[in-house]
Amino acid sequence: MMTETKSKSEVSFMRKLVIPMIAGGLAGFAVSFGIIFYMDGAFGSDASISREIAAIVGGLYLVIAIGVGVGAASPALGEKYLNTDDAEEILEMRTVLMNSAAAMTLWGVALIVLALAAPAGPIPVMMALVSAIVLFVAGSWLAWRSHKASDELFAAVNIEASMWAYVGTVLIGGSWMVGAHLQLVPALAPIDWLTLFYVVALAASFIASGRRGMLKIK
């Protein structure tokens, strides 16, 4: 009995943590490598670390969104790597997961578009502006749909994540700006601020979920 329990937890650990981490790491590496390779070519000497980091973070959103979206679209596949009891649980949360994955996709693309925008990048300014606004608004609408479809625990996690995101942004961005004001560090570029919002929002989601025990491997 003990051996069965142990082997089941080891299988869960492998399937729900190790394999997704390796797959996510490889996908993230491939996306990052592709983005840097493309940007170094497209921008030439105008390529900046800030733009590359922004595009990589946008790519990270895409990788996560694709993982969640594929798992939600195919629960039989999703139960192998999403942190759920079984495929039925994914079906129960499908609306939340699909809307959330779609929102992350649009937000990820928006950041990539802005990272590739003129004057340094190949996407014209007006096209980047209109695209970013449409993608942000549509993504926010999908996120709102996901929030409305959530039960009270997920709604509480969303609200708590917003609080952590605010605290994180004020602490990290504020501290950096204090340093910049005192000319101890360079000021953040506008694209750095956008990247910071994305990173902090993602980290805040993990913190809020973890505090509710939702990251415990099933």
Added chain:
Amino acid sequence: MGFGSLENRLKHHREGRGWSQGELARRLGVSRQTINAVETDKYDPSLPLALRMSKLFGVSVPDLFIDDWEPEE
């Protein structure tokens, strides 16, 4: 004065009925994650959900959720 998570006897009552977390979640109209978070004291349910739980198990809310606080004399 702090408000930590309440201890609760939800798991005790659920297992007494022979229900899985999924079954209880279905009956209450919430996610399994919510049931799991309540049972492990990671989340205090809203008052409407606590009332539903008490109705479902036929016990009072204070029998489900234990609070040691006492009013001052």
